[in-house]
Amino acid sequence: AAGVIQSPRHLIKEKRETATLKCYPIPRHDTVYWYQQGPGQDPQFLISFYEKMQSDKGSIPDRFSAQQFSDYHSELNMSSLELGDSALYFCASSLRLAAYNEQFFGPGTRLTVL
């Protein structure tokens, strides 16, 4: 079965640079979630989209923005990168009106800011 695809899998950036992470949800899934997991921490919700509209917002810095496109893929744009942005970034997808709304996670993008 098709899974959530994230690219790139690894990314190294310098401070103050920008980064774009991409997420391709499971086919037919209409909702995408972004989570950030710092070293030794639990995943933290950043933002979600349903049918290309922002649905919920968590602890996402103002330097970050995201969107969902017409083909349902999503991109997380990160500007003015800081050392503290080094983390695993997971994307998850779900079908909003599915009975139990399970979220399926991608393998993550490991971002390292030097």
Place this chain on the structure above:
Amino acid sequence: DAKTTQPTSMDCAEGRAANLPCNHSTISGNEYVYWYRQIHSQGPQYIIHGLKNNETNEMASLIITEDRKSSTLILPHATLRDTAVYYCIVRVAGGNNAGNMLTFGGGTRLMVKP
């Protein structure tokens, strides 16, 4: 989402059953108990969920107490590959609900030993 309490860590012998408890004393009537796990640096993986009845699937069983204030995830024959952090999450399920993000926190680190 209601707050959950789990042991920080547990050990289990390979081939034995792993019983992971979770307290959720403030759970609301329309909230489900979900279990996810995260194997080291991989994306979290959905395991099982339930409302009030015991549930079983190919991965695990979920036992929910009659008052719904606690539950136990059971891995019937733990293998080394079950070593992971297990998260118990309480949330409203399905439908066009805002707030469908997952709140990860205080999971149990299960170590399966040979």
